[in-house]
Amino acid sequence: MPSQSSIPWFDDFVGVAYRYYDLRMNVVPLFADRKQSVSLWHNTIHWWVDPSIKIRFLEIDDKYWFILGSDSQKPETNLSFFKELSKSENYERFKNGHEGEAYLRLGVYTKKILDDVKKDALCDCGHEAQDHDEGDNDLCLYNKCNCKKFSSFQINLLKKKKTITDIKFLEENDVKNDPLVWNCLNINRYSKFKEN
């Protein structure tokens, strides 16, 4: 098996969702393209050895690095995943509620516009579609809301899943003690700073 440092890093996904599904928290890397998510599962994640899957959350102020990696039965197509994201309510809910175990699933993220949704669909501003004025650029008419355009999204989870039992939340001081995180930051963060 190649050493951790030779596994390529992958960040070509749109974000991560945290959802209750099948009675357990699910960690869901999101893809805009269904085909891409299916082939990534098929080529890479399918071959992961469940007990070796590691997920790390490196918290830096109001952001965090999502870092995911594993040993693979097919090392030549293995990848490690990372993404710098903003902390969210769902992230905090996962942090407080995961109890040491989660399912890993991939998801397909679809943006929705006003024409796509039912009247009671929620906009990102928190108000329903029917509060948005179809005639005037989707403006939200709810009291003093300053939402200018209805926007929402839908997430479809792929069925296949892996179980993650190695979950850690870290701060920058801990980075050197965690080989996966250390490798990720060296390649994807510190090296970029040096180039500038």
Ligand SMILES: [Zn+2]
């Ligand atoms: Zn809105």
Ligand SMILES: [Zn+2]
């Ligand atoms: Zn609104």
